[in-house]
Amino acid sequence: MLTVFGSVALDTIRTTKVIRNALGGAATYAAISASYFADTGLIAVVGHDFPTRYQSILEKFVDTKGVVHAHGRTFRYDGSYDKTLSIRTTNKTELNVLKDFNPIVPEQYRKSEFVYLANNDPKQNTKILKEFDRVKFSMCDTIEFWISTKKSDVIKMMGSVDSVVINDEEAKLLTKTHNLIKAAKKIMEWGTKYVIIKKGEHGSLLFYDDIVFPSPAFSMENIVDPTGAGDSFAGGMIGYLSSKNSTKMTTIKEAAVYGNIMGSFAVEKYGVYGITRLRKRRIKTRFDKYRKMVHF
Ligand code: AMP
Numbered sequence: 001m002l003t004v005f006g007s008v009a010l011d012t013i014r015t016t017k018v019i020r021n022a023l024g025g026a027a028t029y030a031a032i033s034a035s036y037f038a039d040t041g042l043i044a045v046v047g048h049d050f051p052t053r054y055q056s057i058l059e060k061f062v063d064t065k066g067v068v069h070a071h072g073r074t075f076r077y078d079g080s081y082d083k084t085l086s087i088r089t090t091n092k093t094e095l096n097v098l099k100d101f102n103p104i105v106p107e108q109y110r111k112s113e114f115v116y117l118a119n120n121d122p123k124q125n126t127k128i129l130k131e132f133d134r135v136k137f138s139m140c141d142t143i144e145f146w147i148s149t150k151k152s153d154v155i156k157m158m159g160s161v162d163s164v165v166i167n168d169e170e171a172k173l174l175t176k177t178h179n180l181i182k183a184a185k186k187i188m189e190w191g192t193k194y195v196i197i198k199k200g201e202h203g204s205l206l207f208y209d210d211i212v213f214p215s216p217a218f219s220m221e222n223i224v225d226p227t228g229a230g231d232s233f234a235g236g237m238i239g240y241l242s243s244k245n246s247t248k249m250t251t252i253k254e255a256a257v258y259g260n261i262m263g264s265f266a267v268e269k270y271g272v273y274g275i276t277r278l279r280k281r282r283i284k285t286r287f288d289k290y291r292k293m294v295h296f
Contacts (some may be wrong), residue, residue, distance in 0.1 A: 001039050002242040003109045004031040004235065005128055006118025006141075007075050007098060008044040008058070008067070013227050013271070014080035014091075022271040023054040024077060026119035026141065029228035032275050033235030033262045034116070035061040036283055038242035041109045042066055043128070045101045047074035057276060065106045070097040085223055086200060093145050095121075105131040114242040117161065118231060119143045122153040126160050137247045139163040139238050141230065147174050159191030162247070165234045165259075168199045180205060181212070196237070196256060198230050198263075206256045213253050218264035218290050225270045229263040232275050236262030261286050 004027050011024030031042045042058065043066030050069065058064050078092040103124055113136035117125040125140055138161040142154050147170060154174065158164045164187050168180060175183040184195040184207040195207040201220075206213040237259035244251050261283060266274040 001041060001109070001112045002034055002114040002116065002239060003041045003043060003066070003105070003112040003132070004034060004062075004116045004118055005043040005066075005103065005125065006030065006116075006120040007077075008042075008046050008050075009075045009077050010049070011227065011271070012076070012078040012091075013225060014078075015085060015225055017270070019225075019270055021051075023051075023057060024227065024271065025075065026143075026228075026231045028058065028272060029231035029266065029275065030116055030118045030235035030238075031058075031062045032272060033232040033266070034239030034242070035235075036262075036278060036280055037236070037239030037258070038114070039063070040239065041106070041112065043103055043105065043109070044068070045070050045075075045097045045103070047072045047097045050074045057272065061276070063108075066103075066109060068101070068103075070101070072097040079227070081226065085226055088226070090145065103128050113137070113245070114238055115139075116234060116238045117141070117157070118234065119146070122146055122150050122157040126153070126157045129160055136245075137162050137238070137241055139165055139234065141165050141234055142170060142174070143167075144170055144173060155190050158187055161192055163194035163196065164192045165196040165198060165230075165237070167230055168197050171195075171197050181207075194252065196259070198233055198259075200226065200229070203260055204233070204256055206253065208249065208252075211249070213256065215253075215257050215260050216294065217260050218286060219293075220264055220267060223267045225274075226267050228272065228275075229266045232266035233259035233263040257290060258283075258287060261290060 006027030007025040009025035073096040076094040117140035203216040
C-alpha cells in the first residue's frame with residue numbers, strides 16, 4: 001500500500017481564465033495520480049468550508065480515513081501564470097487549518113511500504129514519516145514557500161527520505177546554485193539517495209550516485225493549466241514503484257517516465273480534471289507512445 005501525506009487545498013488559479021476555490025493541493029494531485037497504479041491512502045486536513053463534492057472526488061480515488069475535517073478554513077493557494085504558462089507567481093498562501101495540524105497515521109496505513117510526503121510543512125512531513133513501521137521507499141517534495149520560511153527543516157526532511165523530487169527553480173533556490181547537477185549533488189549530500197529534478201515542459205532529470213537519467217516530457221501542443229503537474233508526476237512515479245513493489249534502478253527509471261506521462265495528463269485540463277477522467281489503458285497507451293518517441 002501507498003500513503004500520501006500533504007496539502008489538500010482550495011486553489012485560485014489565474015491563467016487567461018480565473019478559477020476560484022478549485023480542488024487543489026499537492027497531496028490531492030499526487031494521491032489521485034498514484035491511485036491509477038496502487039491502492040492509495042491519503043492523510044491531510046481540510047476545513048469546514050471544504051465542499052462535499054470535493055470530498056466525493058477524493059473518495060472516488062483514494063482511501064480517505066486519514067483526511068481530518070477540522071474547525072477553520074481549508075488551506076488556500078492563489079497563483080498566477082504568465083502568458084506562456086511556464087512562469088508561476090504565488091500571490092497568496094493561507095495555511096489556515098494546515099498551520100497547527102498534528103497528523104496521525106491511521107492504524108491501517110502504518111504498514112505502508114511506500115510513503116510520499118507531498119508539498120507540506122517540512123516539520124510535519126519529517127515527524128509523520130517516523131510513524132510508519134516498514135517503509136521501503138519514501139519520497140518528498142517542497143516549494144518556494146517552505147524554502148523561504150523553514151529552510152533548515154526542509155533540509156532535515158530531505159535527509160530523512162530515500163528520494164527527493166523537486167522543481168528546477170526550487171532546487172536552484174534551495175542549493176543556491178544555477179547548475180542542476182551541482183544542485184542534485186548538494187541535495188544528495190544531505191542524505192537522500194535519489195534526486196529527481198522536474199523541469200516542467202522539459203521533462204526531468206533523475207540522479208543516483210554518478211548516474212543521470214534524463215527523460216523528456218511527453219510533448220504536448222495544448223496546455224491549459226500546469227497546476228499540479230509536478231504533484232501528478234510524483235504520484236505517478238511512486239504509485240508505479242508501489243505497484244511493482246520494487247526499488248530497482250530500472251523500475252525507478254520507468255517510474256520517472258510514468259511521472260512524465262501523468263504530468264502530461266494533468267496540464268491538459270483545468271484543476272484536477274486532467275487526471276480524474278483517465279483510464280489505465282490510456283495511461284499505458286501514452287507510455288508506449290512515449291517509448292517509441294524516445295527510441296533511436
Ligand atoms: P505544482 O503545480 O505541482 O507545483 O503544485 C501546485 C499545488 O500545490 C496547488 O494545488 C497548491 O494548492 C499546492 N501548494 C501551493 N503552495 C503550497 C505550500 N506552500 N504548501 C503545500 N502545498 C502548496
